[in-house]
Each structure stands twice: as C-alpha cells, then as structure tokens.
Amino acid sequence: MKEKAHSKEVKQAAIEKLHERGVTIHAIAEIVYQMQAPYTDELTLETCLSSVERVLEKRELQHAILVGAELDILAEKGLLSEPLLSIIRSDEGLFGVDETIAIGAVNTYGSIAVTTFGYLDKAKIGIIKELDTKVDDGRVNTFMDDIVAAIAANASGRLAHRLRDKEDYSAEELEQRKGTY
Numbered sequence: 001m002k003e004k005a006h007s008k009e010v011k012q013a014a015i016e017k018l019h020e021r022g023v024t025i026h027a028i029a030e031i032v033y034q035m036q037a038p039y040t041d042e043l044t045l046e047t048c049l050s051s052v053e054r055v056l057e058k059r060e061l062q063h064a065i066l067v068g069a070e071l072d073i074l075a076e077k078g079l080l081s082e083p084l085l086s087i088i089r090s091d092e093g094l095f096g097v098d099e100t101i102a103i104g105a106v107n108t109y110g111s112i113a114v115t116t117f118g119y120l121d122k123a124k125i126g127i128i129k130e131l132d133t134k135v136d137d138g139r140v141n142t143f144m145d146d147i148v149a150a151i152a153a154n155a156s157g158r159l160a161h162r163l164r165d166k167e168d169y170s171a172e173e174l175e176q177r178k179g180t181y
C-alpha cells in the first residue's frame, strides 16, 4: 500500500502554501466581513477569522489550494510545458480551469457560497484584486485569486447559515446541530 499523507500535514501544507503566496487568513477574513456585514449587526472580524479557519479544515479546499498554488509556482519557474505554460502565465481570458478547480471546492456550504463565489469572481475585492492585478514581475497568481475567492465564499456561506441557526434554534438545539455548518 502506498503511504498516505496525514490529514494534519495536508492542512498545514495548505496554510503554508497560502502564506508562501502572500495570502493571510486575515486578508481572507476581511473579504468575508465585507460580504456578510450588510446582513448582520453583530458581525466582528474575529468571527470572520474563525469562520475562515473552520472552512480550511475541509479537505476539498485544502486540495484545491495545493493544486492551484503548485501550478502557479511551476508556471513562475517556467517548469510547465508549452502551450500550458504560456496560457497560465498570461492568465488567458478563456482559460477556465482555475475557476473550475476553485468552484469544485465551494459546494460544501450551499448556494450562498456558490453565489458569493460568482460575485467575488466578478467584483474581485481586497486581496483577490491584488492577486488578479497583473504586474510585470514574473509572479503568477492565475489560480490563487480563484482559490482565495473559494475560501472566502465558503466562510461567508458558513457564517450565513450559522447566524440563521442562531436566530431559529435554542442553545440546546444549536449544540445538536454542531457540525451541520
């Protein structure tokens, strides 16, 4: 049997890859705050931070981070073969595999996460904008902007469901529903 990567190692590697690519949990939480603040009075950045941390526990997301970051890094180093190298480096308009990988990791938190991803893909706020802005320094973030949008979308969807649960369920029922969202 082939050796399996331990879940904790995978999670740690995914978070390290984000940091290596200049993406902090804080920067993602700021996007979540912007997305969810209009819907609730009591939202704090702290709550958004912990929501981002919680969705990073999801394997689908960890795997998407690892795949996306790796392809960006290989493209930066010129280690992919042509024509893929040029397509990823130039972030070609019709190249949609970056969005496809990201959206594949958005399905865990329901339609709110999916619509939020669609919105972020267009509006590109905060660090997503920074990643998407092309600077001629050889950096490639073709995959990372979509990955960050996916993380923020999941964290937003999770928050929205939890806030609604808080309104509708008693403390005891909430305890039973723990882990639902």
Ligand SMILES: [Ca+2]
Pocket (backbone or CB within 6 Å): 092, 093, 094, 095, 096, 097, 098, 099
């Ligand atoms: Ca694309």
Ligand SMILES: [Ca+2]
Pocket (backbone or CB within 6 Å): 091, 098, 099, 141, 142, 143, 144, 145, 146
């Ligand atoms: Ca992209």
